[in-house]
Amino acid sequence: MDTYIQGIIMLAGINLMAVLGLSLLTGFTGLFSFGHAGFMAIGAYSAAIVTSLLKLPFVFGIAASGVMAGVVALLIGKLTLKLKGDYFCIATLGFGEAIRLILDNFQGLGGSRGWPGIPAYTSIWNIVIVDILGVIFLANLVRSRHGRNMIAVREEELAAQVAGIDVVKYKTLALVISAVYAGVAGAFLGHYMTFIQPKMFALIKSTELTIIVIFGGLGSISGSVLGAIVLTFLPEMLRAVDKWRLVAYGAAVILIMITRPRGLMGGVELTPSGIRKVLAEHRAKRKANAERSAQ
Amino acid sequence: MNAILDVKNLTKRFGGLAAVSDVSFSVREGGIIGLIGPNGAGKTTIFNLITGVYKVTEGEVLFAGAPITDLEPFRIADRGVTRTFQNIRLFKNLTVFENVLTACHLSAKYSIPEAILRLPRFRREEKAIREKARDLLDIVGLADRSDVTADNLPYGLQRRLEIVRALALDPKLLLLDEPAAGMNPDETEQLMRLIDDIRERFKLSVLVIEHHMDLVMRLCEQIIVLNFGIKLAEGSPNDIRNDAKVVEAYLGPGGEE
Amino acid sequence: MTQFFQQLINGLSIGSVYAMMAVGYSLVYSIMNFSNFAHGGVIMLGAYFGFFSMTLIKLPFAAAFGLAAVGTAALAVLIERIAYKPLRDRKAPFLYFIISAMGASIFLENIVIATIGPTFRTYPQVFSRTPISIGGLSIGRLDLIMFGVSALCLVALVLFIERTKTGKAIRAASYNMKAAALMGVDTDRVVMTVFAIGGLLAGVAGVFFGMKYTVYPQIGNITLKSFVAAVFGGLGSLPGAVLGSVILGTLETFVAGYLSSQFRDLIAFVILIGVLVFRPTGIMGKPSEDKA
Numbered sequence: 001m002d003t004y005i006q007g008i009i010m011l012a013g014i015n016l017m018a019v020l021g022l023s024l025l026t027g028f029t030g031l032f033s034f035g036h037a038g039f040m041a042i043g044a045y046s047a048a049i050v051t052s053l054l055k056l057p058f059v060f061g062i063a064a065s066g067v068m069a070g071v072v073a074l075l076i077g078k079l080t081l082k083l084k085g086d087y088f089c090i091a092t093l094g095f096g097e098a099i100r101l102i103l104d105n106f107q108g109l110g111g112s113r114g115w116p117g118i119p120a121y122t123s124i125w126n127i128v129i130v131d132i133l134g135v136i137f138l139a140n141l142v143r144s145r146h147g148r149n150m151i152a153v154r155e156e157e158l159a160a161q162v163a164g165i166d167v168v169k170y171k172t173l174a175l176v177i178s179a180v181y182a183g184v185a186g187a188f189l190g191h192y193m194t195f196i197q198p199k200m201f202a203l204i205k206s207t208e209l210t211i212i213v214i215f216g217g218l219g220s221i222s223g224s225v226l227g228a229i230v231l232t233f234l235p236e237m238l239r240a241v242d243k244w245r246l247v248a249y250g251a252a253v254i255l256i257m258i259t260r261p262r263g264l265m266g267g268v269e270l271t272p273s274g275i276r277k278v279l280a281e282h283r284a285k286r287k288a289n290a291e292r293s294a295q
Numbered sequence: 296m297n298a299i300l301d302v303k304n305l306t307k308r309f310g311g312l313a314a315v316s317d318v319s320f321s322v323r324e325g326g327i328i329g330l331i332g333p334n335g336a337g338k339t340t341i342f343n344l345i346t347g348v349y350k351v352t353e354g355e356v357l358f359a360g361a362p363i364t365d366l367e368p369f370r371i372a373d374r375g376v377t378r379t380f381q382n383i384r385l386f387k388n389l390t391v392f393e394n395v396l397t398a399c400h401l402s403a404k405y406s407i408p409e410a411i412l413r414l415p416r417f418r419r420e421e422k423a424i425r426e427k428a429r430d431l432l433d434i435v436g437l438a439d440r441s442d443v444t445a446d447n448l449p450y451g452l453q454r455r456l457e458i459v460r461a462l463a464l465d466p467k468l469l470l471l472d473e474p475a476a477g478m479n480p481d482e483t484e485q486l487m488r489l490i491d492d493i494r495e496r497f498k499l500s501v502l503v504i505e506h507h508m509d510l511v512m513r514l515c516e517q518i519i520v521l522n523f524g525i526k527l528a529e530g531s532p533n534d535i536r537n538d539a540k541v542v543e544a545y546l547g548p549g550g551e552e
Numbered sequence: 553m554t555q556f557f558q559q560l561i562n563g564l565s566i567g568s569v570y571a572m573m574a575v576g577y578s579l580v581y582s583i584m585n586f587s588n589f590a591h592g593g594v595i596m597l598g599a600y601f602g603f604f605s606m607t608l609i610k611l612p613f614a615a616a617f618g619l620a621a622v623g624t625a626a627l628a629v630l631i632e633r634i635a636y637k638p639l640r641d642r643k644a645p646f647l648y649f650i651i652s653a654m655g656a657s658i659f660l661e662n663i664v665i666a667t668i669g670p671t672f673r674t675y676p677q678v679f680s681r682t683p684i685s686i687g688g689l690s691i692g693r694l695d696l697i698m699f700g701v702s703a704l705c706l707v708a709l710v711l712f713i714e715r716t717k718t719g720k721a722i723r724a725a726s727y728n729m730k731a732a733a734l735m736g737v738d739t740d741r742v743v744m745t746v747f748a749i750g751g752l753l754a755g756v757a758g759v760f761f762g763m764k765y766t767v768y769p770q771i772g773n774i775t776l777k778s779f780v781a782a783v784f785g786g787l788g789s790l791p792g793a794v795l796g797s798v799i800l801g802t803l804e805t806f807v808a809g810y811l812s813s814q815f816r817d818l819i820a821f822v823i824l825i826g827v828l829v830f831r832p833t834g835i836m837g838k839p840s841e842d843k844a
Contacts, residue, residue, distance in 0.1 A: 030647075032647050032650065032651070034654075079825075079828075079829045080825075080828055080829065083828060083832050084832075086585070086586060086587060086646055086647075086650065087828055087832050089587075089647070089650060090587060090783060090824070090828065091824070091825060091828045091829075093776075093824075094780070094821045094824035094825045094828065095821075095825060097776070097821045098818065098821040098822060098824075098825060101817055101818040101821065102818065104814075105814045105815065105818065137411045140410055140411045140412070140413060141407065141410060141411055144405070144407075144410030144411075144417065144421070145397075145399075145400040145403050145405070145410070145421075145424070146407050146410055147410070148393070148396065148397040148400065149397065149400055151386070151389065151397070152386055152397045155385075155386035155387060155388060155389060156384045156385065156386055156387070158348065158368075158380075158384060159380070159384040159385070159386065159460075160386075161348070161367075161368040161369050161372070162346055162348070162368055162369075162371075162372050162377055162378055163369075163372060163377065163397070163398045163400075163460065163461075163463075163464060164369050164372035164373045164377070164398075164400070164401050164464055165369055165400065166367075166369045167369065173407070202773075203773065203776075204658070207654050207658060210651070210654070211654075211655075214651060219388075243662070243665060243666045244662075244666050245662075246658055246661075246662035246665075247658075247659060247662040247663045247666055249655075249658055249659075249662075250655045250656065250657070250658035250659025250660070250661075250662060250663075251655070251659050252655070253651060253652065253654065253655025253658065253659075254634065254635045254652050254655040254656060254659070257635070257639065257644075257648050257651055257652040257655065258634075258635070258638040258639060258652065259638075280442045
């Protein structure tokens with residue numbers, strides 16, 4: 001296969017990993033984060049320390065990236081998840097920027113000039129395998145009592161509470177799991193680029209991830225998969241108009257918000273049962289309309 | 296006496312304003328009590344205090360003899376107290392079945408790893424709670440609407456769904472906040488039958504806020520009247536009907552219905 | 553000691569510019585309850601408007617200022633019409649507003665990169681670089697003017713909100729939008745006015761910012777710090793926004809002066825997280841209890 005295409009596939013796979021995590025937090029739990037690039041950064045640097053400095057195999061790097069991102073997320077969650085939604089959103093923004101600025105000023109890991117010479121461990125095969133596992137785990141999670149509790153928090157926080165759901169616990173869980181995904185994505189990104197730099201994890205990266213989740217559709221895993229693939233390939237195919245890419249992104253986000261805020265696949269899965277659900281819903285609506293006009 | 300709920304000298308102040316002051320009452324096990332009073336009398340505030348949505352300023356709430364005053368709402372729900380809302384709060388984008396299934400979560404104990412890896416305990420418990428959700432929908436007659444999105448249900452059925460969702464928690468005490476609001480007489484009649492039915496079937500104690508006097512008088516064994524956050528009167532439907540203070544609070548001096 | 557006062561004056565001067573930006577964030581928050589992240593883009597374009605008025609059209613300084621301010625006011629209102637009004641009409645949750653604002657912010661930054669280019673541009677020199685010395689302190693002329701004009705703008709804003717009928721409508725709407733609408737306040741007009749005012753001040757602040765540093769498409773990210781100041785002071789509170797800005801500006805200058813200039817940007821976000829953890833309502837914000 002063409003190495004260029006291979007590169008894009010790997011990039012899409014890496015984006016997908018981060019997007020899957022964010023999808024759990026934003027799409028299923030209803031919390032918006034503008035700091036997930038920060039978790040990617042933690043993952044990328046932790047993994048690089050393990051493989052590049054400690055000379056351990058990649059698996060340990062991946063494990064370290066997930067664990068570190070998860071631990072930091074737990075800390076952040078404990079501190080900020082009692083806040084109301086918009087303040088949490090602001091806190092993640094502050095967290096993401098703070099991580100970047102700390103790495104910028106930490107010369108031991110290369111500072112703002114970056115860290116070159118990370119081994120090129122990322123391959124199509126390992127990223128695809130991790131993506132598949134990521135999708136399966138996420139799909140199983142959201143179709144369990146734990147996932148349903150997160151969805152309940154998104155739908156109606158107060159009702160979730162009086163239904164016995166520990167809202168703060170489930171928000172924290174969603175944040176930690178999504179951070180683990182982002183951290184692992186960061187590990188793969190570092191070992192794909194073989195170079196990491198704090199600038200790669202700026203606010204715009206967090207925003208881009210959120211945009212992909214929204215574009216794919218809140219509360220839909222297949223939407224996230226679709227979104228990550230389309231929004232990684234499209235700009236690469238249109239290299240010539242690269243500088244207009246983010247202009248179009250910005251405009252598209254506004255357009256989606258004001259016209260179809262649930263995204264392409266909002267709440268619907270591209271699975272046999274998902275399609276059945278849409279059809280059943282459609283029939284029910286028709287029936288209701290018929291009943292109404294009959295009266 | 297076996298009181299399932301004991302409210303003692305309950306007071307709630309917002310800033311300097313007392314929304315509820317020094318209200319005491321109790322609900323016997325298996326009993327059904329009505330909470331009535333004009334708008335702004337503090338009825339919903341009392342519900343919010345009992346269920347932990349608001350922090351209590353002064354006083355105490357005992358459930359089955361144990362204090363639940365400063366517990367978080369989900370812990371209070373876990374103990375067996377749950378409620379419905381005046382302005383229905385369903386999980387709107389979920390189906391009827393998913394609404395109830397979600398609330399069944401306390402009946403399953405499997406962990407996240409067990410869920411992710413689909414281990415036997417997950418399969419077993421998940422099957423059990425799915426059955427439970429279906430049974431509950433059967434009981435209240437919503438089985439044929441299982442796959443409809445909650446938001447698309449007719450209003451009366453949304454209220455009914457909120458009640459089933461509460462039942463999924465296996466509560467011992469159910470608080471109903473204006474369950475008949477916006478219902479026509481026919482629907483109200485069905486609702487009363489439903490409340491009677493579930494009280495018996497689930498050995499429930501019920502506290503109900505309602506403006507439909509007819510419903511309160513027929514359903515409740517005891518009625519508490521609130522006005523301006525203060526308990527004005529308490530007694531059987533007959534006592535309340537003939538209480539001069541209540542008549543005045545409701546209809547104004549010398550008013551007529 | 554002289555160095556201390558020197559830093560203090562520098563801090564107050566940059567703090568006052570932050571204040572003009574922060575007020576824009578806070579005004580919008582006070583009536584619409586969301587953080588308008590597109591504001592940074594508006595400030596950035598203000599810097600460009602001023603720059604091009606002076607270099608391309610060769611307008612005198614004061615006129616360039618006016619043009620920039622009017623331009624950003626119009627831009628802010630335009631953004632509201634396109635990106636927020638449809639959401640308001642639909643009563644969408646606040647998160648949609650934030651996302652839409654992020655979209656607008658990305659759009660503005662990148663359309664500037666795509667059309668004008670990513671290069672740094674330096675304002676022509678308007679004020680002499682030789683500082684004025686007062687009592688042993690040497691104060692930059694630009695700093696002095698920045699402080700003076702910002703203070704003037706903020707006083708004008710306070711008078712407008714306290715004394716005029718429109719100001720009263722804004723206060724009513726910030727207290728309770730729905731109730732204000734019921735009382736006959738034209739909330740749509742209030743929203744537009746608020747965005748226009750925020751835009752005006754953003755233009756002035758943008759020009760100052762460009763003059764003090766340089767002009768480039770990512771200025772908006774730096775102005776995020778003024779948002780931090782608004783949170784610090786208590787989102788939605790105007791005195792809070794000003795106070796938060798002045799404190800942040802001063803603190804930042806001291807950190808840069810006494811510790812290291814590398815930590816200057818970090819301090820803002822450390823403050824942000826600290827405030828959110830220990831006092832999320834900021835210095836002057838009011839706590840709220842959700843109604844069931």
